[in-house]
Each structure stands twice: as structure tokens, then as C-alpha cells.
Amino acid sequence: MKNEIPVKKNDYLEVSFEDLTHDGHGVAKVDGYPIFVAKGLPGETAKIKVIKVNKNYGVGKLIDIVTTSPYRVDIDRGEAHKYGGCQLEHISYEGQLQFKQNQVKQVLTRLGKLADVPVHPILGMENPWHYRNKAQVPVGERDGKLISGFYKPRSHEIVDTDESVLHIKEINEAIRIVKEIANELNIPAYNEEAHKGVLRHIMARFGRQTGELMVVIITNTPELPQQKKLVEQIVARVPHVKSIVHNINSKRTNVIFGDKTKLLWGADVIYDYIGDVKFAISARSFYQVNPVQTKVLYDKALEYADLTGEETVIDAYCGIGTISLFLAQKAKKVYGVEIVPEAIEDARSNAELNGFTNVEFAVGGAEDVIPKWAENGITADVLVVDPPRKGCDEKLLNTILEMKPKKVVYVSCNPATLARDLRILEDGGYRTMEVQPVDMFPQTTHVECCVLLVKK
Ligand code: SAH
Numbered sequence: 299m300k301n302e303i304p305v306k307k308n309d310y311l312e313v314s315f316e317d318l319t320h321d322g323h324g325v326a327k328v329d330g331y332p333i334f335v336a337k338g339l340p341g342e343t344a345k346i347k348v349i350k351v352n353k354n355y356g357v358g359k360l361i362d363i364v365t366t367s368p369y370r371v372d373i374d375r376g377e378a379h380k381y382g383g384c385q386l387e388h389i390s391y392e393g394q395l396q397f398k399q400n401q402v403k404q405v406l407t408r409l410g411k412l413a414d415v416p417v418h419p420i421l422g423m424e425n426p427w428h429y430r431n432k433a434q435v436p437v438g439e440r441d442g443k444l445i446s447g448f449y450k451p452r453s454h455e456i457v458d459t460d461e462s463v464l465h466i467k468e469i470n471e472a473i474r475i476v477k478e479i480a481n482e483l484n485i486p487a488y489n490e491e492a493h494k495g496v497l498r499h500i501m502a503r504f505g506r507q508t509g510e511l512m513v514v515i516i517t518n519t520p521e522l523p524q525q526k527k528l529v530e531q532i533v534a535r536v537p538h539v540k541s542i543v544h545n546i547n548s549k550r551t552n553v554i555f556g557d558k559t560k561l562l563w564g565a566d567v568i569y570d571y572i573g574d575v576k577f578a579i580s581a582r583s584f585y586q587v588n589p590v591q592t593k594v595l596y597d598k599a600l601e602y603a604d605l606t607g608e609e610t611v612i613d614a615y616c617g618i619g620t621i622s623l624f625l626a627q628k629a630k631k632v633y634g635v636e637i638v639p640e641a642i643e644d645a646r647s648n649a650e651l652n653g654f655t656n657v658e659f660a661v662g663g664a665e666d667v668i669p670k671w672a673e674n675g676i677t678a679d680v681l682v683v684d685p686p687r688k689g690c691d692e693k694l695l696n697t698i699l700e701m702k703p704k705k706v707v708y709v710s711c712n713p714a715t716l717a718r719d720l721r722i723l724e725d726g727g728y729r730t731m732e733v734q735p736v737d738m739f740p741q742t743t744h745v746e747c748c749v750l751l752v753k754k
Pocket of ligand 1: 586614615616617618619620621635636637638641662663664665684685686691
């Protein structure tokens with residue numbers, strides 16, 4: 299029988315891994331039937347146990363590695379490390395970069411039919427650890443003491459740790475000290491099941507260029523017990539602190555923040571820079587979590603835009619205006635559009651903070667606002683898109699094809715939707731000139747790309 303699945307659940311097998319899935323799992327094939335195994339690496343042979351059998355693929359568990367890949371790094375970083383969201387930490391950084399590079403190339407070829415487009419070597423970090431400028435950790439209680447750290451995967455059990463390998467060290471330290479102070483003051487943790495108690499999350503943000511730190515305490519109750527002492531102690535003991543904020547979230551929910559935010563001490567924002575552009579960051583603002591690599595990515599977007607000072611630029615999906623303000627340094631005029639009103643408020647105040655008078659922002663769907671601009675005679679020489687994972691709305695792509703900007707710069711966080719959208723733009727009269735992958739999130743499977751398209 300041809301279509302019979304060649305393995306059964308609970309089988310023990312020895313397999314060879316040929317490839318990695320986009321989420322970093324090893325792919326082994328048994329008579330053509332693929333089995334995905336977390337932590338398996340191409341070039342390795344391993345003993346696995348089959349734990350799931352679906353029609354088109356199976357899932358296995360790694361039992362024992364027989365031959366080891368030169369890209370495997372075998373450092374036991376302890377239990378806490380496992381839950382820190384580092385899907386690729388078992389691969390050397392060189393191997394991770396190669397994996398991401400290959401993935402971009404493969405996806406563009408397979409889904410975009412763009413085998414001939416040059417994909418430059420991915421730009422990685424010099425030090426791929428401790429890069430995240432923001433942490434938000436859940437707080438719980440064990441044996442009468444506060445604990446905080448990560449949730450174990452698919453559970454709400456907290457692993458107690460202050461040693462995230464992704465967070466900037468100042469942030470780990472701030473969280474450790476705030477937890478210590480809350481313990482000394484006997485502030486109770488929130489209990490999810492009973493929907494009782496106080497402390498839900500501790501958040502810390504750090505401006506890497508300015509050295510300014512913000513602490514946010516998120517509670518279930520409107521009151522924060524021992525507030526005065528807590529604030530005094532944080533000010534006295536947490537290095538770099540410039541702002542202490544209280545947020546209240548009384549709902550039964552997995553969402554971290556509630557609607558009410560109160561300033562407890564210091565400034566209500568901290569500042570940071572990406573290149574020469576200054577940003578004000580409040581407790582609730584969106585801000586890139588790896589500003590070092592954000593600069594690398596946006597420098598590339600600026601290079602691809604190749605502005606002389608005469609151009610009108612549209613930045614679709616502009617968020618808090620990071621790319622818009624980067625481009626405004628070199629363009630005649632920049633129009634940014636974004637669907638979240640609060641992000642546009644931030645974008646406008648950031649434009650003002652930097653003294654830019656050549657940017658205008660609008661709230662709305664890019665696919666609705668840009669056609670309206672076009673009706674009013676606003677067209678772009680360069681159009682930049684930086685959409686969420688699902689890629690560009692088809693209506694927006696059609697608007698681009700009608701507007702015919704000389705250049706399109708596509709910043710993407712998802713190679714699959716990038717490939718799909720590039721194909722549509724290619725068929726509509728654009729040529730994809732080059733693709734530059736950038737590693738914004740080392741140790742994780744995320745891949746970002748900056749792409750230049752020109753009108754044929
Ligand atoms: N370039 C931005 C971030 C882009 S992330 C920065 O650097 O800050 C993608 C953004 O697209 C998000 O802010 C999201 O809110 C926004 N968005 C999602 N759908 C949209 C749509 N249909 N029109 C405009 N913006 C949208």
C-alpha cells in the first residue's frame with residue numbers, strides 16, 4: 299500500500315535530519331514521510347521517539363544524539379534558561395545566521411519564484427545575548443515568597459529566575475531588586491485562579507543610549523500597599539531608575555496591562571535614541587526591543603531609499619514613526635500612516651521632539667488612507683512598507699501598482715508573506731533588486747528583511 303504511514307506512535311527510531319522547519323525543528327524523513335523533532339539539527343543522526351502521527355507529517359522527541367552537528371552548542375544553562383523563548387539556543391550563532399539566511403533564500407524561491415534575486419549575507423549582532431530593552435515578568439508566590447520569571451511553555455507555572463539571557467543586564471537587575479523589595483515589604487502576589495491578591499507583573503524598560511530606566515508595577519488592586527516605602531526603596535536601590543509607574547489591571551485576563559496608569563515617581567517617559575533620532579517611551583508605548591539592530595535595519599531602508607532631499611516618501615504601517623523620522627532626515631516630505639491611534643500620537647510627539655516639520659501622520663488602514671491621499675494629489679517617489687506578520691493588504695499592493703512610485707522599500711518580519719507580496723509587485727511591474735536579512739532577534743526563529751524594488 300502506497301499511502302501507508304511508515305511509522306507508528308511510540309516507535310523508537312534512528313533518523314538523520316536533513317533540514318530545519320521555519321520554527322527551527324529538525325526535519326527527518328522516513329520513506330519520504332517527514333517527522334519534525336525539536337532541537338534536531340541537519341547533519342545529525344539521532345534516536346527519536348514518535349509522539350504524534352498525522353496524515354502528512356509526524357512529530358518526534360529527541361532521545362539521544364548519535365552524530366553531532368558542528369553547529370550544536372551544548373551548554374547546560376539550567377532549567378530557567380529553557381523557558382526564556384530561545385528556540386535556537388542549541389545552535390551556535392554562526393549556525394543560526396546560516397539557518398536564517400537559507401530560510402529567506404528558500405522561501406523567496408519557493409513561494410515568490412524569485413530564485414535569481416540576490417540575498418545578501420545576514421547582518422548579525424556582535425554579541426547576540428542580553429539585547430532586549432524590555433521585560434515584563436509575571437509574579438507569583440511559592441512557600442510564602444514572591445517569585446517571578448517565565449511561564450513554562452503551555453502553562454502558567456512560573457519558573458523563578460532573574461537571569462534572562464535575552465534581557466539587558468540592567469533590566470534583570472532592576473527586576474531582581476524590585477522583587478526583593480516587594481518581598482521585604484510583604485506585598486502579596488496576585489493569584490490567577492482565585493483572582494485575588496495584588497502584584498501581577500513587574501515591567502522594566504531601559505534606554506540603552508541614555509541609560510534611563512523605567513519600572514512599571516502592575517497590580518490587580520487599585521491600591522498599591524506600602525506604596526510610599528516601595529517607591530523610596532526602588533529609588534534608593536535600583537540603578538538608573540528615572541521613572542516609576544503603577545498600572546492597574548483588575549480583569550481576569552492574560553493581557554498584561556490594564557487601562558489605568560499612574561505616575562508614582564520621576565518622569566512619565568524615558569528617552570532613547572536610534573541613530574540620531576530621539577524617542578520618548580511611556581509605560582504603554584510600542585518601542586523596538588532591539589534598538590541596536592533596528593538601526594542596522596533602518597539604515598538599510600534609508601540606503602535603499604537613496605534620498606536626495608527632493609523626494610516625497612510614504613511610510614505605510616508606520617507605528618510610532620521610527621522609519622518615518624529616519625527618512626525625514628533626508629527627504630523633502632514624509633507621510634506616515636498607522637492604524638493604532640496611540641501610536642500616531644507618539645509618532646507626532648516624536649516628530650516634534652526632534653524638530654521635524656516635514657512629516658505628517660494619519661490614523662487609519664494604509665489600504666484606505668493612501669488611496670485617499672492619491673485622490674488629493676499626494677503621491678510618493680519612494681514608498682516604504684513595514685507590515686505585521688500577515689504582510690500587506692492586497693488593496694494596498696494594488697494602490698502601489700497604480701501610484702507607481704519609483705522605488706518600494708519593503709521591511710518584513712515574515713519571509714513567507716514577503717515572498718507572496720513581492721510576487722504580486724513583480725507581476726505588476728516592479729523588479730526586486732536585492733534582499734538584506736537582518737538578525738533582530740538572536741536565539742529566536744524571527745527573521746527580518748529589508749528589500750529594494752524598483753519600477754521596471
Ligand atoms: N515601522 C514601525 C513598526 C511597524 S509594525 C516602527 O518601527 O515602529 C507594523 C505596524 O502596522 C503596527 O504598528 C500595526 O499597528 C500597524 N498596522 C497593522 N495593520 C495596519 C493597517 N491595515 N494599516 C496601517 N497600519 C497597520
